[in-house]
Amino acid sequence: MTKQNTAILSQWWQPQALALDECWQYSVGPITLYFKRCLQEWQFSFERQDQAETNFSTVSQSAVCLPELLTSQRFIFRHSPTSFRLTPKLLERPVVIKTRQPVSIPAGEQNVFYISSPVCIQVSLEQPQTILLEISIQRLSDTWFGASTEHGQLCYADKTHARQSLAEIPARPHRAVTAVTIENRSDKMLTIDKISIPLPYLAIYGRNDGSLWTDPITLQHEGDSSLTRFKISKELPAGLSSADLLTAPRELPDKNNLVRAFTGIFSQ
Structure with missing residues (x-):
């Protein structure tokens, strides 16, 4: 089996709930997305890796905080939704x-x-569904x-x-x-x-x-x-x-x- 076939995949399009002030990191192949849920806002940033296509996996895990060197986007709500979803689009x-x-x-x-x-990845929030943006991987x-x-x-x-x-x-x-x-x-x-x-x-x-x-x-x-x-x-x-x-x-x-x-x- 080649290295390309050893990647660990998961259904990364399933919704993910976050507690207040919790940060989350989601890697899909060469792109990594960062989320933080606050009481009245969601913060989001991302970065792409510039490397050959080998051992690309899916990683979903809690993060300490959003990387300071990345530009974050803020989405403001009266009460922030609890979950986000990543949806693949052609x-x-x-x-x-x-x-x-x-x-x-x-x-x-x-x-x-x-x-x-x-x-592409469509980033949205759940209940009610709110589409935030779409990113090309x-x-x-x-x-x-x-x-x-x-x-x-x-x-x-x-x-x-x-x-x-x-x-x-x-x-x-x-x-x-x-x-x-x-x-x-x-x-x-x-x-x-x-x-x-x-x-x-x-x-x-x-x-x-x-x-x-x-x-x-x-x-x-x-x-x-x-x-x-x-x-x-x-x-x-x-x-x-x-x-x-x-x-x-x-x-x-x-x-x-x-x-x-x-x-x-x-x-x-």
């Missing part, structure tokens, strides 16, 4: 994933790839994805190993996995070096083991003269047990938007 733009090596699929074949993307660079500078959309950029086995997926609490089925229905070899994951149109699910998953997607390639056919499924990928819906899609799927999301993926 990014507000599609993510263009570049494979580390080109992937070729022969004519008539299909493959399932498991591709992950970093999530990992900063991604901007990129343009489409057939030309006039036809396409602004996306985020990331890289992937395009894993083909559930057993190969590393345990990372800050990334949600999308099962992408690619069907080559043309009569030629299909070569892929990038793919756009339409995250705003996907829901996010949490499993008991602490892993995050999105709706699976299927892409069907039928040749140069044909548009890509696509499908967003509401069923978990084969080999996975039940999961809880955590966040609905940010946007409702629109056929034209989805066509733009996948334009430019395939080359032969």
